[in-house]
Amino acid sequence: MVGSSFHQPARPSRWVVGITGASGSLYGIRLIEVLLQAGVYVHVVVTDAGWRVLKEELGWDVTRRQSVFEERFGELAAGGRLTFHPNADIGASIASGSYRVEGMIVMPCSMGTLASLAHGISDDLMTRAADVMIKEGRKLILVPRETPLHAIHLENMLTLAKLGVKLIPAMPAFYYGPQTIADLVDFLVGKVLDMMPIDHNLFNRWGGDTND
Numbered sequence: 001m002v003g004s005s006f007h008q009p010a011r012p013s014r015w016v017v018g019i020t021g022a023s024g025s026l027y028g029i030r031l032i033e034v035l036l037q038a039g040v041y042v043h044v045v046v047t048d049a050g051w052r053v054l055k056e057e058l059g060w061d062v063t064r065r066q067s068v069f070e071e072r073f074g075e076l077a078a079g080g081r082l083t084f085h086p087n088a089d090i091g092a093s094i095a096s097g098s099y100r101v102e103g104m105i106v107m108p109c110s111m112g113t114l115a116s117l118a119h120g121i122s123d124d125l126m127t128r129a130a131d132v133m134i135k136e137g138r139k140l141i142l143v144p145r146e147t148p149l150h151a152i153h154l155e156n157m158l159t160l161a162k163l164g165v166k167l168i169p170a171m172p173a174f175y176y177g178p179q180t181i182a183d184l185v186d187f188l189v190g191k192v193l194d195m196m197p198i199d200h201n202l203f204n205r206w207g208g209d210t211n212d
Helices: 025-037 048-058 065-080 111-118 125-136 151-162 181-195
Strands: 014-019 041-046 082-086 103-109 139-144
Touching: 014 025, 014 048, 014 125, 025 041, 025 048, 025 065, 025 103, 025 181, 041 048, 041 065, 041 125, 065 082, 103 111, 103 125, 111 125, 111 139, 111 151, 125 139, 139 151, 139 181
Parallel strands: 014 041, 014 103, 041 082, 103 139
Antiparallel strands: none
16 A cells, blocks of 8 residues: 555645626625635636626626736735636536535525526536535535525525525625625625635624623
């Protein structure tokens, strides 16, 4: 036996972040920023509809898809800590279960992407990478953003929840006294970080009658 085969050097924490065409692209962008600040290596995939939302909601120039991410995150993305994958690249590293990542967050998650995952349809990198998380037993966190919800939406969420997928709907809280839109975004990003789990101080936690 070659003992050294069991002593691989430690690798950095790696997570996949997906952004779909649901409203709330700022959630995903803020999550990427916080993860990079925490020293996490981030793989990013964005659907075509997600790019449209980035243009409509944040005014991004979506004609330069990879470079716009590198420019947005600047030095945080240096050293290969941010990897952008075209959604059509089904041969990307994150499409294989043999590529080690801790898990994936789709934030925001459209009802179309959620439905594909609930029914095992993986016809692009976004859905393939998420399907890999399910089959490999890794963490998959979805942040659905839609209202109102009809029965099919709810049934699809239940199907995924039974598989161990974590669902964190884009429902901001107000008990901690948010003052800005950024506060509301940070609350939701913080809830995702709690589920990963990664320590943060993005919002003040409820302490009840204690001073904790």
